[in-house]
Amino acid sequence: MPTNSEGTPHFDAIVVGSGISGGWAAKELTERGLKVLVLERGREVVHRHDYPTEGKAAWELPYRGQVPEERGARDHAVQKKCYAFTGYTEHFFINDRENPYATPADAPFDWIRGDQLGGRSLLWQRQCYRLSDLDFEANRRDGHGVDWPIRYKDIAPWYDHVERFAGISGSLEGLPQLPDGQFQPPYPLNCVETEVGQRIARQFPERRLIIGRTAHLTEPTDEQRALGRARCMNRNECQRGCSFGAYFSSLSATLPAAERTGNLTTVTDAIVESVAYDEASGRATGVRIIDRRTRARRFYGARIVFLCASTLGTAQIMLNSVSERFPNGIANASGTLGRYLMDHLGGIASVGVVPGFLDRYDSGRRPTRCYIPRYANVTIQDERFVRGYAYQCGAERPGWTRGPGVPGIGTALKERLRDPGPWTFSVSGFGEMLPDARNRVWLDEKKTDRWGIPLLNIDCRHRENDLAMMAAIADDAEAMLAAVGLEDIRTYRGGAAPGLLVHEMGTARMGRDPATSVLNGHSQAHDVPNLFVTDGAAMASSACQNPSLTYMAFTARAASTAAAMLKAGTL
C-alpha cells in the first residue's frame, strides 16, 4: 500500500463502492495506470466460492427457497418486497433491522440494498438500454429539471466501450428512441412472442416488440474468455451468482480486469463516513471510514475520489461531509444535493391468455424477457402526461405455480398440473418519473445508525404527472392486450412505492449551471474538481430505460476524463 510522507495510505484514486459503477471506475482507472483503492462497506464475496445456492435444486435447500417467516419479517421487512429476494439469495441483501432509514408515515420508500463486494451487480435484472436524445433533451424541452449538460453523441462512444466489455446481447432495431449498440447475438423470441409482436405492430404501428437487451454472454469475446467468462447456460438463476461469469457483474468482469493491472487495492467492511475536504486547496483529500467489524476509524488519502456508493449511499456520504465551506454537504453550494430523487414508475402489469399454440412449448430458462420500447410522446403526442414509458413483456406457459388457481383434487388435478398451462402474455410498465425538488433526502439531526452516521430521511412521492402516467401505463397495457386478441385479461393497477423498482436516481444531479446542479457533464463536482460521482445520483432525469448501462458509460467517461486531467496536472 503506497503511503505519503505522514505514513497514511495514499492512492491516486479512491473508489467508494464496488457495484456496477464502482467496478467500472476501478477497471478504467487502474487500466490507465492509477493506483486505486476500492472501499466496500459490506463483506468480501469471492466469485465462484461464495455462491452457496448456485445450481441447487429446490429440494436441496431446507425450505425449498422460502425464507423463514419470522426472520423475514424481522430482518428483511423491506428487502423481502423485492422479486429477487428468496431463500436462494437472501445472503446478498442487507439486514433491514441493522440498516435503518426514515420515511414519512404516508410516503413509504423501499430501499433495496446489497452490501457486499460486487454490490447489487450480483442481484440486478441485467437489462441494458441506451438513452437517446429524446431523453437528454427532455428536461430542456418541457422545463422539468435542468438541462442535461451532455447529448447522446457525447456518451455514445462510451456506450460502445462498456457494451463491448460487459457483453450485451440484443437485436439491431434502428429505433431512434432506443439506439442500437454493440450487441452479441440476441436470445430468440418464442413462437407466441413472435405472433403477439406481429399483432401489436399491425394494431399499433408506433409500437414494437423486441427481445430484451441483457448483459449476458451469448458469444463471448476473447477478452471475456480471458477473464474466465463463458456463454450463458440459460438457468435464469442469476441472482444466486454465476460461476460461468455469463452475466456481467463486478465480480465476474470489472474487478478481475482491475486486479490484473496490479494497481488495485480492495478493502471490504469499510464504511465510508465522509469525504475529507481541504479548505486551502479546495480539494477532496480522501475519505474517512469506519471498520464495520472493529469500529476503528481510518483515513485514506487520494488525489481523486469517485463516489459510486449507489444513489442514496452516495447522497448520504456527501451530506455527511461537512466543512466550513460546505456546511450542508460537500459540493453543495447549489443547495440541490439530496434533491430530485427519482425511481421508475412501475409495479403495473397486465396479463392475458393467448388462445392456441397448445402444441408448442419452449425449453431452457431464457434470462431475459422482451421489451416494448417507449412510444408515448415519441411520434404521437400524448395529452395525458409528459415523457413516456416502456414495457417489459413476454409469453410463457405457466407450470406448477398456477396450481392454487386450478380447481380439483386427486389424479385429475395431478395430471392437469403435469402439463403446462395455456400460453399467457404479460406486460409490465417502466415509466419516467419527473425530477421534483420536493422528492429529497436529508440527514436526521438526532438519530444515527450503529456506526454513528446520521440516518437518511427519504421523502419521495409520486406527483401529478407520475400518477397520470401510471394510470396510462395500466390503461394502455389492458387495451393493447385486448386489441391483440388475448382473453381473461387481468390488470394490476396499484403500482409500487418509490424505491421498489430499484432504479433510484438523482440527488447529485448533473447540469450546466453550478448554481442549480452538483455535477458537470463529466460527472465532476462543480465545486470540488477532484470529486466525481458516477452512480445513479448523477442522473438529471430518469428516462424510462433501465439505468445501469448508463451508469457504466458515465463512469467510464468520467474515469477517462479524470485520468487525463491528473496527467495534465489540471486536477
Added chain:
Amino acid sequence: MPPESPTTDAEGPASLSRRRMLLHSAAWLGTAMTVAQWESIARAAAPEPPEAGTLFLDRRRFTTLGAAVDVLLPAGETPGALDAGVDRLIDRLLAEWAAPERRERWQAGLDGFDRLAQADGAHGFAEGTRRQQSDLLQRLDDAAYADGGSGGFYPEFKKVALFAYFTSEAGATQSLRYERLPGEYRPCLPYTAGDGAWFWNGYAYEL
C-alpha cells in the same frame, strides 16, 4: 494445488474439499468453467437425509396430514405426495420455517379435517374410507373455487401441499421435468400432452 482426495464418499468432507479445490483451481487459472467441471461441482453438493419422527405435528395431526395430501395428490403414473415426502416437508416447514400464527392455523386446520370426517361418521380423517376422504376434500375444493371462495384453511392446505410436492425431487423430475443446466434456450418445440411442464423455482413464491 492439493492432490485430489482418493476418497469418493459423495457426502463426506472429502467432497467439500474436492468442491473447493475445483472452485479454487478454476478461479486460479482464470479460465472459463466448463459444463463438465460445473456439473461435477454440483453433484458434490448432496441433499440432507430425511429425518425420523415428526418435528412439530403430533402423531394424530401428522396422520391426518398424510392422509389428506395422499388424497390430494395420489400415487399413480407418477409419484404421489407421500412418495415425495410432502407430509414430512410440511411438518418441517411448520417446525422451522412457519411463524406462530401459521403453526396454529395448521393445527386447527388439520383438526378441522378430522371434525368434518367425524360429521361423516368416521373416527377421524385418516380413518375414513378413501371414498369419504375424497368426497370431503372435493366438497372443500368446490367451496374454495365457488364465486367469492370459501377462504379458510383449505386453500392454504392445497397451496402448500402443491408447493411441497412440485419442489420435491420426485415431483419436479418425475411428474414434471427439470434441467439443472439447460445450456440452450429453444424457443419453439412441439408439445404433446403428458410430455411434462418444466420445473423452475425462481422468483419469490408466496406461500
